[in-house]
Amino acid sequence: MARAVSETHGEILAAAARRFAVTGYRGTSLQDIAREVGCSKATVLYHFANKEALLAELMAPAIAVLRDLDDRLTGLTGAAAQQVAAVGFVDLAVRFRREIALLRGEFPELLAQPAFAHIQQISERLRDAFAGHSERPGARISALVLLAGIPEACAEFVDVPDDELRPALLTLVRRAVEPVESSLPQPPTTEDKES
Amino acid sequence: MARAVSETHGEILAAAARRFAVTGYRGTSLQDIAREVGCSKATVLYHFANKEALLAELMAPAIAVLRDLDDRLTGLTGAAAQQVAAVGFVDLAVRFRREIALLRGEFPELLAQPAFAHIQQISERLRDAFAGHSERPGARISALVLLAGIPEACAEFVDVPDDELRPALLTLVRRAVEPVESSLPQPPTTEDKES
DNA sequence: TCAGACTCTGACCGATCGGTCAGTTCATCG
DNA sequence: CGATGAACTGACCGATCGGTCAGAGTCTGA
Structure with missing residues (x-):
């Protein structure tokens, strides 16, 4: 057998x-x-090896892409970070929405597991980027609403095709995100947003 | 003793x-x-009586307010429903964010418990209202992002005072929500939004 | 004084969980 | 042929869970 x-x-x-x-x-x-x-x-x-290893292997591809996004975010600030974070995160959420659906609402306790120890820090940096590294409460609140709501929506609309879900989310993000005041006169380097 | x-x-x-x-x-x-x-x-x-009864008593006030919001929503459509749903839901999330924080990410399975059977239906009607009862995918996706993200943000920012959290969220909702095409020439009856 | 109601407890229950382990089956190969 | 090792299993383990129950202690009012 x-x-x-x-x-x-x-x-x-x-x-x-x-x-x-x-x-x-x-x-x-x-x-x-x-x-x-x-x-x-x-x-x-x-x-x-154990139940956790099973989950880790299931989530490995999604985590790899998340780490890649985190890497591309290092060094960016303000509007540039906002742009890369928005496109990257929406893409991530859409692509891996089946994996996200697996964990529906179990993220908090799951992140406490050793295998996902670093994810917490990555998601905090991602939230910073979404807020354009602004300290304004409004910007930080909007960032968290989007970061929490987008995966949930992706998990819910599993059957909606990618090319319908992605633009809808990007439109929402552009409308919802607080425009960041360009504290540093930074040229909009959007060259790597589609790498 | x-x-x-x-x-x-x-x-x-x-x-x-x-x-x-x-x-x-x-x-x-x-x-x-x-x-x-x-x-x-x-x-x-x-x-x-049991563990579930303990949770039910803890959540009772929040659920009562949610039911009240649901009642106020019946009969409303389009922009009027959007307005009442937005103000009502943000208010609910802000007021009961400590209770929401208790359940961090356990809503899906908790809603399956008998004591909360009706909540599922209420939240679906609320989502409809947020989308202005539109069938457009973009509107429905935005509605779900906000409905899932707002409680999460409220739970996270427990220490932010109400009068800072509430306007920030309302501003976000107004910016993010898809303006609904007024299919019915409905006067904006905002009289009961603050009852 | 005493019966009964209320409050509280330790001991216990069956079920389920993740995980271990000795041992069986079986294909492969020298 | 016999040895080896990978694949697989049933039986079992300790821990923990929500929940039950008989009974002890205490208060109150007739």
């Missing part, structure tokens, strides 16, 4: 994604996943 | 609020709450 290793590994991963999307991470037991695959719980733990 | 009933009852409620705010609803056990009060777990369950 032993299948090729990669086969079962992938099946477990797919089953986990399906179950997490329905009942959430905490609400899904290893037994549930095993039942869906048609193997024993011990088999799941043979292929993955 | 027996205290007055209302005293212990209130202490348990306060302790639960404190613990829920830190570790979330699911992440807080009845034992945790009992430890914080300085009584036994059985005492907690003497004063409250």
Whole structure:
């Protein structure tokens, strides 16, 4: 009955994604996943060190893109940071909205897990960029509303095609974001916004 | 050692609020709450039928206001509905942001509990109103971003005073919301928006 | 004084959780 | 053929969960 290793590994991963999307991470037991695959719980733990490793592998691509966005943000300030953050984050949320849907509302406690320790800091820098590094409360509040609301909307509209969801979100962001006062006379370097 | 009933009852409620705010609803056990009060777990369950009843009593005031908003929304369409929904929802989120913070990201599964069965429907009607009852995807997407993001922002900025948070959010909503085409020539009846 | 109601508790329950482990099956290869 | 190692499993573990229950302590009013 032993299948090729990669086969079962992938099946477990797919089953986990399906179950997490329905009942959430905490609400899904290893037994549930095993039942869906048609193997024993011990088999799941043979292929993955623990439950957290299963989630980490599922989220790895999305996290890689998030880190890349964080890198592209370093050094940018004001309107330039706003622009890169907005385009990058909307793109990220749209592309990985299925992964986001898996975690529906479990981000806070999930981020506390060792595997996602750095995500917290990245999201704080992203929020700063969204606010154009402004200290004005209005700017920071708008930034957080968008950063929290966009993933939620992406997870909800899983079936809306990318090229409909993305422009709608970008239009919303442009309208909603507080225009930042150019404290530094910074030329709008929009050259790398589509890299 | 027996205290007055209302005293212990209130202490348990306060302790639960404190613990829920830190570790979330699911992440807080009845034992945790009992430890914080300085009584036994059985005492907690003497004063409250079960864990869900504890949460329900904690959220009761917020839910009452939400139902009231829902009532005021019935019959309204287009821009009028948008206006009432925006002002009402922002006010609700600001006033009860401590209660919202308790549940940080646990809304989806919490709403599945019997005690909150009707909330799901109310929030759907609220989303419709935010979108001005428009079917345009852009309008519906913006509505969901705001409806999901505003509570999150309110929970995050617990320490920002009301009269700073509220106008910032209202400004954001006015900028972000898609202006609805007045399909019905409806006079802007804003008379009851501040009742 | 005493019955009954109220408040509170320790001990216990069944269920479920993530995770471990010894051992079985089986394909591959020297 | 026999040895090896990867794939897989059932049985089991300790911990924790929400919840139950019989009974102890205390107060009150007839």
